[in-house]
Amino acid sequence: MRTPSSRQRVSVNGADQGLLVGMRAPSSNNPIQNVNDGNIACNSGLSSSSTIINVPAGARVGALWQHVIGGPQGSNDADNPIAKSHHGPIQVYLAKVSNAASTGTSGLSWFKIASDGLSGGQWGVDRMVANNGWAYFTMPSCIAPGNYLMRVELLALHSAGSQGGAQFFYPSDSAGHALNKNEQMSCAQINVTGSGNFSPSSTVKFPGVYSATDPGILISIYGSSGAADNGGRAYNPPGPAVITCSGGGNTNPTTTTAGSGGGGGTAALYAQCGGKNYSGPTVCASGTCKVSNEFYSQCLP
Incomplete structure (x- = not known):
């Protein structure tokens, strides 16, 4: 099954920054199919952008998904912003860089700032779809000022019951096709402003942080009724803990109500x-x- 979807816009405190502004767009929508691929951080064949989006610490940040660039694929596009079967979490990572418009993506140190998993029987992707393609999160108030690359990750788990079935969208400026175990991603270029002084005590690398057999990746999310509710069990998204401004955190956060x-x-x-x-x-x-x-x-x- 192929279901294109892509992150095309960023909003900051309700202000839409514009179509593809401040984002590194892949040259094609061909997905990366291996979690250990060297381009998994932000994708490959990226176009350049001179724009760096200012994001105040504590701001409400939005990421918009659409089926194809510019909006739905026709007036009756049932898969806009993404097929409703693609249940799963949405997570956000940052990597501190010297210049968000020019720094390369290899070897960066990433930390997680937001994770919307399964709560109340609904997934982060479900909430994004219900909100017409927008996924919102708060830039932590303690983030130190400076340039960062920001990657927003959508993990579709509808076929994740067998190894290689999970579908990763690290949503980008071009439409990404969902195949088995796909990674389609790019990075937004941001400049955090404010007076925060957070320095992560631990970071992760892409590739390296994910394994195809991670329990949050290799998982059947369907209960005995057939509903995509993980059988009523808690779900732990893959990757590290979401950072906290107090410096605490657990090893793998659960998003619940x-x-x-x-x-x-x-x-x-x-x-x-x-x-x-x-x-x-x-x-x-x-x-x-x-x-x-x-x-x-x-x-x-």
Whole structure:
């Protein structure tokens, strides 16, 4: 089955930065089919862009997927932004670089800043589809200022019950076809502003961080009823923990619906609403409080 989808736009605090602006576009939509491929970080045959997108620490950042460049493939495109069967998590990584417009992608040190997995019977991809192709996350407020490459990863698990069946979209500026165990990716060029001073205590490499047999990659997500709910079990996305501004984290965060902590009042959409040692409001004024890891829960639509 082939289902093209690509990340074509970035928004910052609601401001759309424009079609393909500040992104490195692959020369074709041919996928990388091996998690150990040397180009897995940002893809190959990339076009250049002189634009670096300014992103304030703490900003609400959006990534837009569409079936083909510019929007749906026709007025009745049932697979826009992606086929609804492609359930799975969406995750976001950063790598600090000296110049986001020119630094190469080989050997970079990556850390994870967001992960939207399975909660309330819905996957991160399901929420993106319901939101007309937009996936939103918060740039952590502690991220140190400077240039970064940002990769937003969509992992489709509908065929992941056998090795090589998971389909990775590291969404890009050109349409990526979903084949067995595909990686279709590129990177956005950003400049984080603010006064943060976060320095990750551990980072990962692409390739290297993923294995074809990782339990979050080699998995059957269908329960006895046939629903793509992982049989009611928790799901741990592959890769490292999502970083936390307090410096904590667990080894593999689970995205579920819930929150911990105390405090009165309500938390705004995309604000923190729970986590270990958190004492602020745990009720969301809008959306649902969803766990990113044991240290951080966030109000999400």
